[in-house]
Structures are given as structure tokens and as C-alpha cells.
Amino acid sequence: MSRLNLFFLLIFVVLLIWISFFQADQVDRLQKGTQTLFRPFISASGELSEAASSLQEEKPSYSQLQGDLDAAKRERDRLRLLVQDLDDVTHDNNELRKALLYKNRSPLNLLATRVINRKSMTWYNTITIDKGAEDLVRPDLAVIVPNGDSDSAALVGKVSEVVGPHSSIVLLLTDEMCQVSAKVEGTEEQGILNGERGPVSSDPTLSLRYASRSNPNLNLRYLPKGVQIKPGDRIVSAGIGEVFIGDLVLGIVKQANRGVIDTEAVIVPAVDFDRLKDVFIIMPDDTDNNEPAEQRRLSVKANR
Amino acid sequence: MVYWISILFIILVSFPLQEFAPDFTWAYHSKVLLVHSVFFAAAVSVPFPVMLIYALVAGFIWECRYHMPIGNLETAVSATQFELPFGFTILIFGLLGVFIQGVRPFFRQGRWGLPVLMVGVCTLLGLLIEYLVISFNRGGLFMSTDFWFKILMTALFSTLLAPFLLLLFSRIANLTGYQISLEGITRRYSYDGNDI
Numbered sequence: 001m002s003r004l005n006l007f008f009l010l011i012f013v014v015l016l017i018w019i020s021f022f023q024a025d026q027v028d029r030l031q032k033g034t035q036t037l038f039r040p041f042i043s044a045s046g047e048l049s050e051a052a053s054s055l056q057e058e059k060p061s062y063s064q065l066q067g068d069l070d071a072a073k074r075e076r077d078r079l080r081l082l083v084q085d086l087d088d089v090t091h092d093n094n095e096l097r098k099a100l101l102y103k104n105r106s107p108l109n110l111l112a113t114r115v116i117n118r119k120s121m122t123w124y125n126t127i128t129i130d131k132g133a134e135d136l137v138r139p140d141l142a143v144i145v146p147n148g149d150s151d152s153a154a155l156v157g158k159v160s161e162v163v164g165p166h167s168s169i170v171l172l173l174t175d176e177m178c179q180v181s182a183k184v185e186g187t188e189e190q191g192i193l194n195g196e197r198g199p200v201s202s203d204p205t206l207s208l209r210y211a212s213r214s215n216p217n218l219n220l221r222y223l224p225k226g227v228q229i230k231p232g233d234r235i236v237s238a239g240i241g242e243v244f245i246g247d248l249v250l251g252i253v254k255q256a257n258r259g260v261i262d263t264e265a266v267i268v269p270a271v272d273f274d275r276l277k278d279v280f281i282i283m284p285d286d287t288d289n290n291e292p293a294e295q296r297r298l299s300v301k302a303n304r
Numbered sequence: 305m306v307y308w309i310s311i312l313f314i315i316l317v318s319f320p321l322q323e324f325a326p327d328f329t330w331a332y333h334s335k336v337l338l339v340h341s342v343f344f345a346a347a348v349s350v351p352f353p354v355m356l357i358y359a360l361v362a363g364f365i366w367e368c369r370y371h372m373p374i375g376n377l378e379t380a381v382s383a384t385q386f387e388l389p390f391g392f393t394i395l396i397f398g399l400l401g402v403f404i405q406g407v408r409p410f411f412r413q414g415r416w417g418l419p420v421l422m423v424g425v426c427t428l429l430g431l432l433i434e435y436l437v438i439s440f441n442r443g444g445l446f447m448s449t450d451f452w453f454k455i456l457m458t459a460l461f462s463t464l465l466a467p468f469l470l471l472l473f474s475r476i477a478n479l480t481g482y483q484i485s486l487e488g489i490t491r492r493y494s495y496d497g498n499d500i
Contacts, residue, residue, distance in 0.1 A: 008353035012398060015360060019367075019391040027371065027390050034368035041323040048324060119327050122335070122431070123438055124372050160372065169372075176442070177387075197439075197446050 032133070035163035042128060042167070046117035108153075108245075110144075110280040111135060116167065118276070125175040125195065126160065127276060134165040140243050142282045143170050147249045147270055154270035155180065155237060155248040156279050172273060173250070174216050181238040182220055182250055184229050190238045191223035193250055193267060218251055223263040229256045235267050245282065307482035308354050311346045311473065315362050318342040319369065332450050334457035337427055339366060341462040344423040345469035347401040348411045349477065349484055355401045363394030387441045388434060396433060400426040412484040416470050424463030431455040 022030075035042075060068070113135075117128035131137050139159050147154040157178050160171035171178045174195035182193040195218055220235060233253040239246020251267040318339045325336040343362045347355045367390055404422050411419045432455060439445045477484065 005352045008356050012356040012360060016391055016394050016398070019364065019394065020389050022390050030368045031371065034365065038320065038323060038369060041320040045323040049326065052326075120333070121370060121372055122337075123435065126372075197442070197451075 031161070032164055035167060036165070039164060039167060042117050045119070046128070049118065109283045109285055111137070111283050113143075113279055113281055115276050115279065123197075124160075124177070125172040125273075127157075127170050127172065128163075129168050129170055129279065129281075130166055131281065132164045132166045132168050133162050136283065137162050137168050137281060141284075142244050142248070143279050144248060144282060145271055145276070145279050152247070152249050153280075155244065155250055156271050156273075156276065158243055159281065170279070173218065173269060173271070174273060180244055180250060181240045182235050183238045184223075184227065184253070185234040185236050187228060189224050189227045190240065191220045191227075191263075191265075193218055193220045193235065195219070217254060218267040218269055220253075220265040220267050221262070223265065225258060225260075225262055227263050229253055229263060229265055231255060235265075307477055307480040308350060310476050310480065311350065312358065312361065314472075315339070315342050315346060315358060316365075319365055328457070328461075331457040332454040334454050334461065336461045336465065337458060338465070340427050340430060341423055341465045342469055343397055344400065344404050344426045344462070345419075345466055345473060347404050348408055348419045348422070348470070349473050352402075352405060355405060356398060359397035359401050360394055363391070363397040366393045367391060387438050392434070392437070396430045400430055403429075408484060411470065416467060419470060420463060420466040423466035423469075424459040427462035428455055428459035431458060 111131060113129040113131040115127050116130045119128075120126050129143075137159055139161060141159045143156040143158060144153040145156055146152075155173055157170045157172040157175070159168050161169045163169055172195070173180070173193075176194050176197040179192055179194040181190055183190045196216055223229065231253050235250045235253060237244045237246055237248040237250060249270045251269045254266045254268045256263060256265040322338045325338050327333055327335050339362060343358060346358055350358065370393075371388070371390055404419075404426050407419045407422050410416070435451070435455070436445075476482070
């Protein structure tokens with residue numbers, strides 16, 4: 001090797017060692033700067049993906065559209081009647097809410113965010129959202145969505161990294177590193193729920209493990225051997241860790257396997273990760289974000 | 305010099321373009337790693353010191369953009385975790401850049417078969433090393449069939465991209481009058497195919 005090559009190799013090694021000793025806050029600053037620089041491209045690529053996926057959607061036939069239109073008209077008429085009743089109910093409900101000081105009793109302070117990019121990192125299941133440092137978002141805050149029509153909330157994941165004033169990366173529940181202490185609803189016996197390593201897997205022991213490539217099932221491990229668990233049971237967060245509060249819906253038991261030492265279960269996630277659009281970050285109680293009060297205080301029923 | 309700067313510019317441009325590279329869900333969530341492909345293809349055509357500079361620049365920007373902190377785990381009390389140390393991609397690019405430099409004589413002779421294949425192989429090796437380090441940190445080696453398909457498909461996309469990149473680089477070399485030198489390996493390969 002020539003002296004010149006050796007000299008450059010030496011410089012390279014020295015610089016590499018110097019870079020590898022960067023402190024977390026230095027890395028954070030560098031990443032924030034880069035993300036700010038790349039943000040237009042990230043947003044544009046997200047919009048392009050949305051446009052491309054909408055083009056790929058199957059176009060319905062005329063008869064299908066006509067059927068849908070008829071069904072929609074029937075539904076509209078039914079809803080008109082319902083709305084008249086609901087006006088009264090809503091009025092009563094608002095009065096009751098005021099009376100109970102519902103706002104103050106609600107345990108959660110929520111920040112509404114929108115998913116701006118669904119592309120995952122190479123080895124991690126992630127999404128990018130449009131709230132960041134300026135919205136007081138910080139790592140390890142839980143991210144949820146309302147769970148269907150009920151008052152409960154389903155866990156999406158947690159903020160992994162705040163990468164800009166208006167963007168953060170969320171590590172999804174389907175990732176192996178997003179671990180949640182979980183329990184079967186109605187029991188106190190707990191296990192650890194997480195996804196699989198990498199975006200997909202084909203564990204030969206469980207052919208039913210994956211519902212789809214984008215929505216893999218989850219694994220609930222380390223449950224006591226004698227735990228009462230059966231397919232259809234609802235799994236919720238136990239709330240014993242520092243990251244996630246209790247009673248967030250995680251999924252439904254698909255299959256339970258009793259082992260020699262413990263019980264494991266395959267869980268179908270409560271969240272459709274393919275369709276995530278608007279999600280909520282659970283902000284610390286002392287955070288005063290600027291979102292409308294109604295959005296911030298989406299209620300999660302603590303004891304169902 | 306003009307050639308080296310041109311290639312550096314292409315490497316920098318590949319970063320914003322990488323944002324538009326789609327995830328192929330039908331191909332086991334593999335993706336086109338454009339930056340990796342451009343770097344490995346560039347490493348075939350430049351001298352060792354320039355390759356190291358490219359590795360440093362490309363690896364550093366990649367880390368700034370894609371380095372992933374995990375945060376706290378519920379199951380363990382720990383500080384914010386970095387599974388792959390910051391700067392790991394620089395190391396990967398440096399190591400594999402040295403590896404792929406061995407096929408420079410083939411590129412110079414216009415025999416692109418092996419360089420094209422090596423771009424894919426280096427992409428595969430890079431991903432494999434990353435995954436092994438992640439697995440080491442997590443304390444368990446789990447290699448499913450889908451995992452192998454994912455990295456093989458990613459490597460395949462890089463291989464498919466490589467001829468176009470090498471063609472682009474050779475055109476730029478012609479335009480700028482750049483001659484690929486074989487310093488460091490000329491003693492072992494005294495015949496470089498240009499004497500006939």
C-alpha cells in the first residue's frame with residue numbers, strides 16, 4: 001500500500017473514531033439539521049406514494065357505483081332521522097359533561113397529528129408524523145388512535161425520535177423494539193407484547209402468524225403458565241412501565257400456546273397500520289399545546 | 305479531479321432521490337438502496353483515497369438521515385439506545401469500498417459483469433452486517449426465510465441498477481478525460497487489457 005493510501009486510511013480511521021464518539025445530543029442536532037434539509041423531499045415522497053397507491057386502487061364498475069349510491073341514499077335517509085334524535089341527546093350529553101367537569105377529569109392530554117410518510121426504515125417499522133420539537137413532542141411519548149366507536153384508545157407505538165420542528169418518527173407496535181407490558185383484559189397476569197424483527201417473518205411454527213405483510217400479528221410472551229386466555233380475548237396495556245399508560249387496547253388473541261414454563265399468544269393488532277392517517281400523541285399532563293380542547297381531551301375510558 | 309467532484313455530486317444527489325425510492329411490499333419490503341448502489345459503483349472507478357472520502361461523506365449523511373434511536377424499553381431501565389453506533393454506515397462503506405476496489409481492473413477493461421455483481425454483493429453484505437450487529441445487541445439470531453428474501457431482493461435491485469450507474473460514470477469519465485488508474489494493484493495485474 002502506498003504512503004498516500006496509508007495516510008488517507010489513517011485519516012479515515014481517526015475521523016471514524018471521532019464520529020463514533022459523538023454524544024447523543026450532538027447526533028440529535030445533526031439529525032435535526034439533516035431532517036430539516038430533507039423535509040421537502042420526505043413530504044413530497046409521502047404525497048407521491050399516496051398518489052401512486054390511489055392510482056393502484058381498483059376502479060369500481062358502473063353497477064357497483066349505482067349500488068353504492070342507492071345504499072348511500074338509504075343510509076342518508078336513516079341518518080337524517082337519527083340526527084334529529086341525536087341533537088337532543090347531544091344537548092343532554094353536553095350538559096352532563098359540564099356538570100361532571102369532564103374536561104378536568106379526563107386523564108389524557110392529546111396532541112392530534114397527521115402521518116406524513118409511511119415508509120419504514122430498513123430494519124424498523126416506522127412512520128413519520130407532522131408534529132415535532134416545536135409542538136413539545138419528545139421521545140417515548142405514546143401514540144394512539146381512537147379504537148373504533150368506543151371510548152377506548154388503541155396503541156399505535158411510541159415516538160422514537162423527534163427529527164425536526166414539525167416532524168417525528170414513530171416506532172410502530174409491530175416492531176420488535178416497541179415492547180409493551182400487556183395483560184388479558186379483566187385479569188392481572190402480565191406478559192410482554194412486541195412485534196417481530198424486521199418487517200416480515202415466516203416463522204414455520206405458526207403459519208397463521210401474519211395477517212398481511214403490512215399488518216403482522218404480534219407476540220405476547222412470558223404470560224404465566226396457568227393464565228386464563230382464549231382466542232377472542234382482548235389484550236390491553238398493563239401500564240406498569242414508564243412509557244405506556246394502562247388500558248390501551250393492543251389487540252385480540254388469535255391463538256394461545258401453553259408452554260412448559262410460560263404461555264405465549266399470537267395477537268391480531270387492534271390498529272390497521274395500513275390505514276393510519278390521523279394519530280394522537282399522549283402529551284405529559286403539564287404540556288399546554290395549542291390544539292383545540294376537544295381534540296386534546298379525547299377521552300379514554302380508564303376502567304371498562 | 306473534475307470526475308471525482310462530479311461523482312461526489314451524484315452521490316449527494318442520490319440522497320434526496322433515495323426519499324422517493326419506494327418500499328416493495330410484494331418483494332418482502334425490500335427497497336432500492338440508491339445511495340449504496342451509487343457509492344459502490346463509484347468506488348469501482350476511483351482511487352483508494354477518493355473512495356475513503358466518498359465513504360466518509362455518504363456514510364455520514366446516511367447516518368444523519370437514517371440513524372435510528374430506539375428510546376427506552378418498557379422492559380428494561382436504560383438510557384436511549386442506539387442499536388447501531390453512529391458512524392456505522394461509514395465503517396460499512398469503508399470496508400466494502402475496499403472490497404469492491406478489487407474489481408477496478410475489470411471496470412477499466414470494460415468488463416462490467418463482475419463489477420455489476422459486486423455492487424449487489426456489497427449491498428447484501430452491508431445489510432447482513434447491520435442485521436447481525438442488531439441481532440447481537442438484541443441477544444438472539446433470528447433469520448427467517450423472509451429476511452433472506454428481503455436482503456436478496458434489495459441486493460438484486462442494486463445489481464439491476466448498477467449497469468446504468470456504471471454507464472453513467474464511464475460517460476462522465478469520457479467527458480472529463482478521466483483515466484481509471486490502477487495504483488496499488490498494478491504490480492499484481494501487470495496486464496490491464498489495453499496493450500493489444
